[in-house]
Every structure is written in C-alpha cells, then in structure tokens.
Amino acid sequence: MNIELTVNGVRREFTIAPGETLLELLRRTGYKGVKKGCEAGDCGACAVLLDGRAVNSCLVLAAKVDGHTVITVEGLADDGTLAPLQEAFLDTGAVQCGYCTPGMLIAATDLLNRNPRPSEEEIKEGLSGNLCRCTGYVKQVEAVKLALTRMNGGNDA
Ligand code: FES
Ligand code: FES
CATH class of the missing domain: 3.10.20.30 (Beta-grasp domain)
Incomplete structure (x- = not known):
C-alpha cells in the first residue's frame, strides 16, 4: 500500500x-x-x-x-537554527543520555502551542507522558520555563 x-x-x-x-x-x-x-x-x-x-x-x-x-x-529546528525549547533543554542540562529528549521536545511544543503561558503544574502535566531515566524531570520543567522566558522577551540571566 x-x-x-x-x-x-x-x-x-x-x-x-x-x-x-x-x-x-x-x-x-x-x-x-x-x-x-x-x-x-x-x-x-x-x-x-x-x-x-x-x-x-x-x-x-x-x-x-x-x-x-x-x-x-x-x-523543530528552523533551517539549522535550534528552536527556543531545544536551546533551553541544552542550556539547563535537561539532556543527559538524550533518549527521551525528542519526545519531551515534541510534548513541550504541543503544550506551548495549546497553552502559551502554562503554569509549572501545567508544564509537569504536559510532560507527564514522557519517561526519563536520567534527570528526575526537574531539568525539563526548568527548560520549558526558560524557553518561555526567552520567547516572551524576558531576561534569564
Ligand atoms: S515507544 Fe511509543 S510510547 Fe514508548
Ligand atoms: S535524558 Fe536519559 S532518558 Fe531522559
């Protein structure tokens, strides 16, 4: 077929x-x-x-x-330029072995498309279907928050 x-x-x-x-x-x-x-x-x-x-x-x-x-x-990358979520995952150390990362990025992208200003609880809920054996999940939530800050023009320093 x-x-x-x-x-x-x-x-x-x-x-x-x-x-x-x-x-x-x-x-x-x-x-x-x-x-x-x-x-x-x-x-x-x-x-x-x-x-x-x-x-x-x-x-x-x-x-x-x-x-x-x-x-x-x-x-997700735009002509070789990483998406803000991808940058933020790298910058926060949310990528360790990296096996879960593609799925996490897809889930986070879906979340932000539906809800551009999610709360921390909503971020956790949005990533709850993605298992990670390495990070304990804190870093991925931090990464989404950092991406949001940057996308909204905030200062993450
Ligand atoms: S490989 Fe599809 S949900 Fe695990
Ligand atoms: S970074 Fe290794 S499974 Fe998530």
Whole structure:
C-alpha cells in the first residue's frame, strides 16, 4: 500500500507494510530522532506531532496517516537554527543520555502551542507522558520555563 504523508514540511510518498506503525515507518525512512522505546504507548520516546498534536507514533498505524502531516524532532529546528525549547533543554542540562529528549521536545511544543503561558503544574502535566531515566524531570520543567522566558522577551540571566 502507498500513502502520502507530509513530514517536516515535505510531502512524500511511502510504500508501507501491513501493520506497520508510524514509528517504524519514520525510523526506517531516516527520521531516527523518533525514538523507539516501549512500543506500547507508555514512554513517550516516539512522540511526533500529527496534524499539530503530540501522539505516540508507536500506537498509530501508518495506513491511518495517509494525507496527514507529521512533524518529528528533526522538524523543530528552523533551517539549522535550534528552536527556543531545544536551546533551553541544552542550556539547563535537561539532556543527559538524550533518549527521551525528542519526545519531551515534541510534548513541550504541543503544550506551548495549546497553552502559551502554562503554569509549572501545567508544564509537569504536559510532560507527564514522557519517561526519563536520567534527570528526575526537574531539568525539563526548568527548560520549558526558560524557553518561555526567552520567547516572551524576558531576561534569564
Ligand atoms: S515507544 Fe511509543 S510510547 Fe514508548
Ligand atoms: S535524558 Fe536519559 S532518558 Fe531522559
């Protein structure tokens, strides 16, 4: 079966296998930033934006996304310039082994798209579907707050 999918702004045609998930399709076609974790919807490592909303791509059949739009972590940077969230994750030390980072960035992007001024509780809630074995989650919340400060023109010094 063939599908058309717009990935990171580029419309592409893919031949998919029966039962193939969006996670499997994206990884085998070069979007390695989409991480394979639990493959059961529990860890958030595979999150992408599907038509603007974060989903766990391991739970989405590739056949169901024909004609839709996906943004992976590779699509968050703008022509090589990191997005404010990406910069803030680096600057706060929220990236350790980095395995959870793409999913965290997708979840945080979804959150800020829906709620441009989230409270700390709302940030924690927004990242609650993403597991991290390294950081204890404090750094990621700090990173989102730092990105917000910078995006709103504040001084983070
Ligand atoms: S790999 Fe998809 S939620 Fe864990
Ligand atoms: S930084 Fe290692 S799993 Fe989150």
